[in-house]
Amino acid sequence: MSLIVQKYGGTSVADPERIAAVAERVRDCKSAGNQVIVVVSAMAGETDRLLGLANEIVKLPRGRELDVLLSTGEQVTIALLSLALQRLGVKARSYTGPQIRITTDAAYNKARIVDIESDRISSALAAEEVVVVAGFQGVNEIGDITTLGRGGSDTTAVAIAAALAADECQIYTDVDGVYTTDPRLVPEARRLDKITYEEMLEMASLGAKVLQIRAVELASKYLVALRVLSSFEDGPGTLITSEENIMEKALLSGVTLNRDEAKLTMLGVPDRPGVASTILGPVAEANIEVDMILQNMGADGTTDFTFTVHRNDFDMAMSILERISSDLGARAIEGDNRIAKISIVGVGMRSHAGIASRMFAALANESINIQMISTSEIKISVVVDEKYSELGVRTLHSEFQLEQG
Amino acid sequence: MSLIVQKYGGTSVADPERIAAVAERVRDCKSAGNQVIVVVSAMAGETDRLLGLANEIVKLPRGRELDVLLSTGEQVTIALLSLALQRLGVKARSYTGPQIRITTDAAYNKARIVDIESDRISSALAAEEVVVVAGFQGVNEIGDITTLGRGGSDTTAVAIAAALAADECQIYTDVDGVYTTDPRLVPEARRLDKITYEEMLEMASLGAKVLQIRAVELASKYLVALRVLSSFEDGPGTLITSEENIMEKALLSGVTLNRDEAKLTMLGVPDRPGVASTILGPVAEANIEVDMILQNMGADGTTDFTFTVHRNDFDMAMSILERISSDLGARAIEGDNRIAKISIVGVGMRSHAGIASRMFAALANESINIQMISTSEIKISVVVDEKYSELGVRTLHSEFQLEQG
Numbered sequence: 006m007s008l009i010v011q012k013y014g015g016t017s018v019a020d021p022e023r024i025a026a027v028a029e030r031v032r033d034c035k036s037a038g039n040q041v042i043v044v045v046s047a048m049a050g051e052t053d054r055l056l057g058l059a060n061e062i063v064k065l066p067r068g069r070e071l072d073v074l075l076s077t078g079e080q081v082t083i084a085l086l087s088l089a090l091q092r093l094g095v096k097a098r099s100y101t102g103p104q105i106r107i108t109t110d111a112a113y114n115k116a117r118i119v120d121i122e123s124d125r126i127s128s129a130l131a132a133e134e135v136v137v138v139a140g141f142q143g144v145n146e147i148g149d150i151t152t153l154g155r156g157g158s159d160t161t162a163v164a165i166a167a168a169l170a171a172d173e174c175q176i177y178t179d180v181d182g183v184y185t186t187d188p189r190l191v192p193e194a195r196r197l198d199k200i201t202y203e204e205m206l207e208m209a210s211l212g213a214k215v216l217q218i219r220a221v222e223l224a225s226k227y228l229v230a231l232r233v234l235s236s237f238e239d240g241p242g243t244l245i246t247s248e249e250n251i252m253e254k255a256l257l258s259g260v261t262l263n264r265d266e267a268k269l270t271m272l273g274v275p276d277r278p279g280v281a282s283t284i285l286g287p288v289a290e291a292n293i294e295v296d297m298i299l300q301n302m303g304a305d306g307t308t309d310f311t312f313t314v315h316r317n318d319f320d321m322a323m324s325i326l327e328r329i330s331s332d333l334g335a336r337a338i339e340g341d342n343r344i345a346k347i348s349i350v351g352v353g354m355r356s357h358a359g360i361a362s363r364m365f366a367a368l369a370n371e372s373i374n375i376q377m378i379s380t381s382e383i384k385i386s387v388v389v390d391e392k393y394s395e396l397g398v399r400t401l402h403s404e405f406q407l408e409q410g
Numbered sequence: 411m412s413l414i415v416q417k418y419g420g421t422s423v424a425d426p427e428r429i430a431a432v433a434e435r436v437r438d439c440k441s442a443g444n445q446v447i448v449v450v451s452a453m454a455g456e457t458d459r460l461l462g463l464a465n466e467i468v469k470l471p472r473g474r475e476l477d478v479l480l481s482t483g484e485q486v487t488i489a490l491l492s493l494a495l496q497r498l499g500v501k502a503r504s505y506t507g508p509q510i511r512i513t514t515d516a517a518y519n520k521a522r523i524v525d526i527e528s529d530r531i532s533s534a535l536a537a538e539e540v541v542v543v544a545g546f547q548g549v550n551e552i553g554d555i556t557t558l559g560r561g562g563s564d565t566t567a568v569a570i571a572a573a574l575a576a577d578e579c580q581i582y583t584d585v586d587g588v589y590t591t592d593p594r595l596v597p598e599a600r601r602l603d604k605i606t607y608e609e610m611l612e613m614a615s616l617g618a619k620v621l622q623i624r625a626v627e628l629a630s631k632y633l634v635a636l637r638v639l640s641s642f643e644d645g646p647g648t649l650i651t652s653e654e655n656i657m658e659k660a661l662l663s664g665v666t667l668n669r670d671e672a673k674l675t676m677l678g679v680p681d682r683p684g685v686a687s688t689i690l691g692p693v694a695e696a697n698i699e700v701d702m703i704l705q706n707m708g709a710d711g712t713t714d715f716t717f718t719v720h721r722n723d724f725d726m727a728m729s730i731l732e733r734i735s736s737d738l739g740a741r742a743i744e745g746d747n748r749i750a751k752i753s754i755v756g757v758g759m760r761s762h763a764g765i766a767s768r769m770f771a772a773l774a775n776e777s778i779n780i781q782m783i784s785t786s787e788i789k790i791s792v793v794v795d796e797k798y799s800e801l802g803v804r805t806l807h808s809e810f811q812l813e814q815g
Contacts, residue, residue: 021466055486061426062490063497070496073504074489077482081460084479085467091475092468099478103508104553148509 007172008040008130012140012162015049016179017236018082021089024048027236028089030177031135035095040130042169044140044162045086047078072113072142072152076102079139079158087137097135100125102142103150107161109143115154116143118161121168138165156217163220167227174224174231175242176216181235182243183208183215185407186260190398193408197258198241201248204258205231207350207384221245248352255410256360257351260401262394266296267319268344268376269312271326273336276308283333284310287325293318297346297379297388307336311377313388316342344376345394348386349401361385367404373397412577413445413535417545417567420454421584422641423487426494429453432641433494435582436540440500445535447574449545449567450491452483477518477547477557481507484544484563492542502540505530507547508555512566514548520559521548523566526573543570561622568625572632579634580647581621586640587648588613588620590812591665595803598813602663603646606653609663610636612755612789626650653757661765662756665806667799669750671701672724673781674717676731678741681713688738689715692730698723702751702784702793712741716782718793721747749781750799753791754806766790772809778802 011031018024027045035041055074059066066074083099090097105125109116129136140158143151153160159176166174181196183205188194200208202225209218215233224231224245234242248254274280285295299311314322319342326338354360364385368375373396377388389397402408416436423429432448440446460479464471471479488504495502510530514521534541545563548556558565564581571579586601588610593599605613607630614623620638629636629650639647653659679685690700704716719727724747731743759765769790773780778801782793794802807813 021463025467058426058486058490059493062430062494066493070489070492070504073492073506074486077485077489080482080485081463081479084475084482085463087475087478088464088471089467099475101478101555104555150506150509 006038006040008042008169009034010042010044010162010166010169010171010174011177012044012158012175013046013177013236014158014179015046015051017177018045018086019049021085024082024085025089027177028086028093028095030236031086031090032093032095035135042126042130042136042138042165042171043086044138044158044165045079045082046140046158047075048082051078051081067114069113069149072150075152076139076142076150079141083137083139090135090137095135096133097137098129099137099139101139102161103144103148105138107143107164109145109151109153111145111147111149111151113149113151116145116151118143118153118164121164123168126165126169156219159217159220160223163223163227163229163231166229167223172230174229176220176231176233177236178215178233179235179237180215180233181238181240182233183245183259185258186398186402187262190262190395191402193402195408195410197243199244199246199251200258201251201352202245203248203383204350204352205245207348207381208259208261216245254353255351256353256357257349257405257407259350260398260405260407261348261350262398263346263348264391264394265316266313266344266346266388267316267322267340267342268388269314269319269322269326270339271310271330271333271335272339273303273307274310275334276302276306280308280310280333284326284329285312287329288314288322291321291325293322297377297386299377299379313344313346313377343391344388345391345397346386346388347394347397347401348384349405350384352383354383354385363404364401367400368397371396371400373400411443411445413447413574414439415447415449415567415571415574415576415579416582417449417563417580418451418582418641419563419584420451420456422582423450423491424454426490429487429490430494432582433491433498433500435641436491436495437498437500440540447531447535447541447543447570447576448491449543449563449570450484450487451545451563452480453487456483456486472519474518474554477555480557481544481547481555484546488542488544495540495542500540501538502542503534504542504544506544507566508549508553510543512548512569514550514556514558516550516552516554516556518554518556521550521556523548523558523569526569528573531570531574561624564622564625565628568628568632568634568636571634572628577635578637579629580637580639581625582639582641583620584640584642585620585638586643586645587638588650588664590663591803591807592667595667595800596807598807600813602648604649604651604656605663606656606757607650608653608788609755609757610650612753612786613664613666621650659758660756661758661762662754662810662812664755665803665810665812666753666755667750667803668753669796669799670721671718671749671751671793672721672727672745672747673749673793674719674724674727674731675744676715676735676738676740677744678708678712679715680739681707681711685713685715685738689731689734690717692734693719693727696726696730698727702782702791704782704784718749718751718782748796749793750796750802751791751793752799752802752806753789754810755789757788759788759790768809769806772805773802776801776805778805
């Protein structure tokens with residue numbers, strides 16, 4: 006008998022019909038002899054509906070009362086799913102985050118889980134019940150309802166799997182696994198059977214929107230076996246696990262594309278200590294997150310300083326640079342919001358040399374000019390002109406024969 | 411400084427605009443130097459929307475999970491109202507039934523309040539906060555969410571007023587008070603300034619739909635000063651209080667009309683002990699509630715047995731009588747579902763003789779035939795042909811000069 010945590014997102018429980026379909030999937034897992042805990046999100050559209058109501062009352066609703074409001078979304082789903090399970094003759098019982106004592110810190114709207122009282126869940130499981138838990142929510146130490154912010158339900162599922170030492174945490178979504186790259190860009194893209202936590206983190210943060218980074222981080226920390234599956238069709242999905250559980254490591258796991266960034270450059274800044282922080286300080290103060298950073302020393306004792314931000318922050322970042330450029334004695338500033346970041350990800354890089362040069366050569370072969378490069382232990386990212394997005398991804402996917410597995 | 415409990419029903423909080431209007435009313439009460447607890451219902455239509463979702467999953471949703479589902483309705487309202495109050499600069503904090511420890515028995519869908527932990531509310535009030543409480547819901551001793559069933563939010567408000575010894579419990583609704591009769595029937599109908607609990611109970615159970623009987627009973631038990639007011643216009647409303655708080659008792663408080671009943675008669679039943687229970691036993695077993703009962707002994711040693719039921723139960727009650735009539739040796743059965751019950755209500759009856767004969771004479775004067783009569787200490791009801799409904803009510807309203815106060 007295994008203990009399985011299943012998590013269904015908003016589109017999987019979008020209406021009563023889909024909830025009934027989820028109930029059948031849960032029943033099958035239970036009938037196969039497993040103990041099952043189900044974590045659900047709000048029905049698709051429900052959170053937006055609630056936010057819309059709050060917006061009519063106050064422009065930027067937040068704080069304690071926003072969590073009281075939003076947490077009703079998941080509460081509706083747990084009740085409906087429990088009713089659907091009972092209709093199938095499956096013993097089921099719903100729990101809100103506060104009821105099952107998912108204790109969080111006090112940060113409303115973006116709380117972090119501190120503890121889960123596994124006793125309550127264990128005794129419900131011992132009573133042969135399917136335990137249906139509202140994702141995305143918890144309770145702080147003074148008894149207030151809190152919500153976990155973006156990706157909260159995935160995080161709830163992983164946290165429960167960790168607390169109960171579940172055998173597997175299955176994340177049901179609208180895709181049937183993690184792919185070597187976006188199949189809409191590259192029809193030959195292949196579903197991965199397995200991928201390491203580290204690779205998944207790089208893939209997630211680079212634009213593959215299957216799983217929330219936060220949940221993968223938590224799974225990695227507590228070594229929770231995480232599986233991404235489709236709630237609409239059967240299949241093995243993709244298992245996200247530790248490197249030691251993957252016998253034959255592929256050279257690369259995937260190619261990702263991120264078109265959400267923009268690039269800013271300050272040219273000819275006199276090269277003296279503290280230049281980077283003088284430039285990036287005001288950017289950080291404006292709550293703009295910086296991704297890639299590049300500093301090139303020129304021959305004339307000046308330096309060119311380049312960085313990328315989210316495209317939504319481009320205009321504000323440009324105006325900040327304009328404001329500070331004369332103080333810094335910069336020659337000019339440049340901006341480009343039509344760039345793309347293409348990355349290759351794989352733990353195999355650690356043991357194989359020459360991956361980077363193979364990547365650069367393949368791109369050069371297609372006359373794709375590389376504007377920036379950044380590397381980590383298991384990934385290499387390049388910034389190119391946006392118009393080369395698809396070509397670049399296809400070229401690299403083919404170069405590293407990712408379609409072959 | 412007074413402690414006021416205000417309760418707003420579904421139509422008063424039907425949309426964000428109305429919730430904002432309620433917030434202004436609450437702010438004004440607070441600004442006038444009062445401590446304020448607000449109890450709210452789900453936004454009009456929300457409970458039906460939730461039931462609709464559940465109905466798509468299972469035909470007759472009930473039990474524990476139905477309460478988990480329905481309780482979200484009020485939770486949405488408390489969050490929105492608290493946000494609206496905060497926007498007006500009023501310190502406010504929402505509480506669900508479980509959070510404020512409204513403890514109930516274990517009867518899901520129709521729980522009864524056992525206890526309220528007044529400490530939590532008191533300390534919030536001491537912190538100068540408006541306390542916004544979700545009506546209709548509580549928590550049982552094993553931590554499950556329960557709902558109070560029909561009239562639940564009124565009951566929550568009165569229970570909190572009782573537990574906190576509030577100075578007044580104000581029920582805001584879409585009418586501006588309790589009237590001597592339905593103003594749609596009698597344009598001269600007058601709003602009552604005061605009415606006793608007992609009169610209100612008779613009025614409520616006889617068809618005046620302003621307040622739930624259950625809430626009035628609770629107010630009467632704990633002597634909570636209850637006031638019915640309009641949430642759409644200003645005015646003093648109607649105060650429901652003890653008889654000793656009403657100096658000048660009017661002879662009568664009102665005339666009520668109930669068109670929801672039907673009458674059944676079993677004719678010529680041999681008069682022997684146990685006839686009544688032989689007839690009403692099977693009716694009760696079918697879960698049909700009986701209102702008026704009349705038994706007339708005939709000259710020939712037989713009896714005619716007449717009773718009234720809700721019109722929805724008429725057909726089933728008739729078929730029960732048909733089934734048992736031959737066993738009882740009855741001569742015939744008769745049914746009439748086109749009747750109306752008209753009642754006069756007033757504590758003044760206790761001290762004034764001749765009210766009944768004045769009532770019967772006034773009706774006779776208009777050639778209205780009386781089919782049945784039933785009396786209690788403070789009311790007299792008659793059953794007449796449905797076609798005399800309006801005429802009967804107007805005749806009695808005028809006979810007892812109720813328009814004059």
